[in-house]
Amino acid sequence: MKKEDIVKLVESDRFIPGIYNYCDRWCERCPQTMRCLNYSMIDKHCGPDAEKYDLTNEIFWQKLAEMLKLTMEMVRDTALEMGVDLDSMIDGPDAGATGPEAGKNVVHLIVHLAKHYADQIDVWFQRDPYGIETQSTKPHLHVLGSAEQQDEVSVRDAVEVIRWYQHQINVKLCRALDSAGKELDESIEEFPIDADGSAKVALIGIDRSISAWGVLLKLFPDSKADILEHIRLLQNLRTRVDSAFPKARSFARPGFVDN
Numbered sequence: 001m002k003k004e005d006i007v008k009l010v011e012s013d014r015f016i017p018g019i020y021n022y023c024d025r026w027c028e029r030c031p032q033t034m035r036c037l038n039y040s041m042i043d044k045h046c047g048p049d050a051e052k053y054d055l056t057n058e059i060f061w062q063k064l065a066e067m068l069k070l071t072m073e074m075v076r077d078t079a080l081e082m083g084v085d086l087d088s089m090i091d092g093p094d095a096g097a098t099g100p101e102a103g104k105n106v107v108h109l110i111v112h113l114a115k116h117y118a119d120q121i122d123v124w125f126q127r128d129p130y131g132i133e134t135q136s137t138k139p140h141l142h143v144l145g146s147a148e149q150q151d152e153v154s155v156r157d158a159v160e161v162i163r164w165y166q167h168q169i170n171v172k173l174c175r176a177l178d179s180a181g182k183e184l185d186e187s188i189e190e191f192p193i194d195a196d197g198s199a200k201v202a203l204i205g206i207d208r209s210i211s212a213w214g215v216l217l218k219l220f221p222d223s224k225a226d227i228l229e230h231i232r233l234l235q236n237l238r239t240r241v242d243s244a245f246p247k248a249r250s251f252a253r254p255g256f257v258d259n
């Protein structure tokens with residue numbers, strides 16, 4: 001891109017300042033590429049179809065968000081059937097610590113759970129006993145298969161969502177915890193804080209991953225014990241992050257409507 005084109009872009013008023021600070025960096029799935037200066041500077045695909053792609057992505061994420069409640073109901077029913085307690089809290093490596101160490105426990109546990117989830121998913125997909133990831137590379141494999149239902153979230157979509165957020169959840173939580181320590185020292189209470197913004201991106205990744213696992217749970221009943229375990233980890237993590245960052249859910253991410 002030429003220097004004058006960059007200057008023109010920077011001066012344009014179509015961009016939302018700082019939109020890329022609290023996004024998930026998944027530009028191919030982003031509903032706001034047209035409002036993102038970063039994207040316009042690095043990507044060649046801001047062509048005539050850009051608006052259509054943004055809208056398609058917006059619809060996709062809305063669909064996944066709407067699925068969360070139903071997914072949790074289905075997951076709870078399945079868990080009950082299998083005698084799995086989804087809400088039982090998972091202990092970390094330093095559970096039972098006392099004194100100052102106990103205060104650090106919550107931090108350790110969040111990082112431990114997020115890392116454990118990411119590793120567990122790698123192992124599971126490597127094993128992939130039911131060929132889920134292999135199947136997901138086939139185009140047009142939709143939840144219920146028929147053309148009329150192609151607007152459903154497909155296996156391919158679900159696997160992509162899980163894979164995208166798998167490690168990012170941990171990265172965002174590490175940043176949130178790191179920022180929380182610094183921001184506490186600086187005492188800037190009246191401003192939205194970076195820790196909440198980063199925790200919110202992690203929470204969005206957790207919620208979307210749970211919905212995506214719900215799609216796989218429905219389609220691959222033979223894997224339900226494993227899938228429930230992945231969801232149990234995410235559910236544990238979600239509860240702990242919500243509790244450690246109570247303002248994260250209401251953090252207003254510039255340019256996104258999930259605020």
Ligand code: SF4
Nearest residue numbers: 023026027030036039
């Ligand atoms: S806001 Fe969207 S387009 Fe911009 S960097 Fe983030 S994900 Fe990519």
